[in-house]
Amino acid sequence: MARLVMKFGGTSVANMERIRNVAQHVRREVEAGHQVAVVVSAMAGKTNELVGWVNEGSKLYDPREYDAVVASGEQVTSGLLAIVLQDMGISARSWQGWQIPLLTSDAHGSARIEGIDGKNLDDGFKRGEVAVIAGFQGIHADTGRLTTLGRGGSDTSAVAIAAAIGAERCDIYTDVDGVYTTDPRIVSKARRLEKVAFEEMLEMASLGAKVLQVRSVELAMVHKVRTYVRSSFDDPANPTPGTLICDEEEIMEQQIVTGIAYSKDEAQITLRRVADKPGVAAAIFVPLADANINVDMIIQVTSDNTTSTDITFTVPTADFERAKTILEGRKAEINFGALEGARDLVKVSAIGIGMRSHAGVAARAFKAFADKGINIRAITTSEIKFSLLIDAAYTELAVRTLHSLYGLDAA
């Protein structure tokens, strides 16, 4: 008897009719003889509404109370799904994070999972019950307070529970039928991938693909949880398998490039004529890190006189003004000549484990962008991806260009 985790996102449980549809998917797996743990999100839009109320309550709210409020959306859907399953004659019980218990750090609002005791869930399986688990939430052991895992965190709950109960696989049901080579809203020739390697999915999620929370992919990779992304809108009696995220060994035909991702809202800051001496990078980036500003691409130019240099880096647009203020406030200390900035940029990335064994992959993109007149502002590369920073106005052209260039277009 195999164990299975089935996770349903907000659009899949958006109302009672959809919850009933979810119950049909659960019934199919129960009837196939599986022990099933279901993880649910809050109804679509609910968490945003709850966050809105918290912000209305106080600008400087207590994060412990934020968690008390925003964790409630999942309490509702887990209870409702258990009720609907019971109504269909399927034995089911809801579980809140604290009841499992799913233990986390005390970083309220973005807590990390520290451990899951599978004993209570095990006992439920022995009683023949489906476990219906409220995603996104846990409990801090020392204080006994509710915590949440950060937006999109129920994906992470699902993968962590799959690892904890030794599930054969984790099915993430959502409103799309899998992971695509790129965003189908931009490229009509985007294709659904049958399989994608953990590492590739991690890069795709980090570089802008929104289908899974990044941490859920990290966890799946560490614990080797075979994870499917699939649609809850399929006919429950006749579903399609979706995309399997798995170990690269399982993927026979490896493309050089598997997917193209993009992330909008990037801003660039350039510091001109920064002293070229030890400690300067720290003087710039430590204060930004202390302010929780996520710096991404960093480029340092060595100038010909070797006494000063230019440093360029990117931050999310939302943090652009704050980053500028922090740096200008330290102008004397960092000792730079001028600060220049640009907003409305986009980072376009190509990802594929096949890049490890092929040279010149990114060079082809440089040429293709040149032919299209797209100016590249910054470049970063790693073993299995490269990213190009360009003006946002060229997003669609750039994504389409790369998608065709690497042979990803559907026939």
Ligand code: ASP
């Ligand atoms: N309901 C939470 C959110 O909207 C968690 C989730 O859906 O994954 O972020």
Ligand code: MG
């Ligand atoms: Mg989600």
